[in-house]
Amino acid sequence: MSNQTNSEYQKAIDYLYQMASDGQLIVGSKIPSERELAQKTGISRNSTREAISILRGIGIVESRHGSGNYVSKDPGSSISMMIKAMLALKSTSKAEIIQVRKVISYSVCELIMDRGLTKEEVADFQSILDGMITASKEEFAEYDRSFHRKLMLLTDNTLFRTLMEPIGEAYLELIPEVIGHTDADSRKALVDIHALLISGLVDHDREKCKAYFEKHYGFVEDGLEL
Amino acid sequence: MSNQTNSEYQKAIDYLYQMASDGQLIVGSKIPSERELAQKTGISRNSTREAISILRGIGIVESRHGSGNYVSKDPGSSISMMIKAMLALKSTSKAEIIQVRKVISYSVCELIMDRGLTKEEVADFQSILDGMITASKEEFAEYDRSFHRKLMLLTDNTLFRTLMEPIGEAYLELIPEVIGHTDADSRKALVDIHALLISGLVDHDREKCKAYFEKHYGFVEDGLEL
DNA sequence: AGGACCAAGTGGTACTACCAGTTGTTTTTC
């Protein structure tokens, strides 16, 4: 994991990564104080603070004035910030985000299809769909989000969720643009499309699921005029 | 875009974001020097450097010693860093890494299957497979890696590559453990399995590709005793 | 016990000084 950059601050980062891989740093735990870290790594406190600033930028460290620096509980959240920055700088990324989300969502469904859905899970999804029917444009996006979040939770693979979550966030920002192009009828159609997926999962029907994805993201791509 | 945090360094970040939204900062352009920035925003050079460290952590600024700080051309590269850090911190299980890699790899193949492979691409893959046949245990892992890297390069979706790269790295660290359980015969079988995938991509044959993934990762899971 | 207080430790900011690269200009050299 060690980086060979010549920078001094890298020593502090390497030192912390080493602690992490030794299991001495778990999520939420306090990292050594800046002065101690500086002394241990043989660099100045300035450079130590620089290292910590970078880690804070990356989102894996949080600082509490007067208390200490801590390993962030939610490092995933700042990945979405980063993807946002990417979006701001590279105008072609919309299509990429949609594509990634589509393809990964589908793969997750493949995983879920093997085990099917419990009655409780079906009921949960149904209540989301029920909410969609009467939802306003603004609410609709939120339902769509919780639908997909729930879907992701079915995998019990935390790495998946961590990777997928920020993409979902970035995707969510595109939703208003999509929904803006819809009327009540097309939103009704969207609800049916979502129902199709649930049905496909219950029946272990790969084709149904595939149809869902084609329709759903066809909708999205039209809305974004891609 | 302005943040209401009380920190001093935030002034520098806000100042730069303001410049960006005014169109004065385009990709690759040089941002004001640290001393100038400090003077303009009324904060110390220390705090200015802290701001720039964070921006460098986020990946939207690159620093060149003796030259200046520049708006990054490739903000995506640091997403990889971030995911790597996450993998180190969250003691992700082997099974999760394998599963994510499998699913994303498969997703990419779905994308590629639509367009198939050019003759040149097939030849490139074939040369990797040829290398595998005579490879030692140690070399085999490296071939496997370049195989999958090449696969990833076929999707011109940079977001995909960005997400996949660190997972590939994590996966790579597991490879020696897998290969350690193999003999020459089973490695020969692995080469055949890889050839199956290429054949599937050429023929647009989804089932062949699927068979590849089942066999390949079945192999891996056995090797890791999952 | 309860509350007020205090002291030690922590991150936050500033200033200064110097090192180490880069870059464009000037001077030297042929």
Added chain:
DNA sequence: GAAAAACAACTGGTAGTACCACTTGGTCCT
């Protein structure tokens, strides 16, 4: 006059010190 060497004026990188602002845990007093 053109190429090469030297220089000067930038740039970011590192270090050290001092002090401020805040948190925390303990002590002392009531």
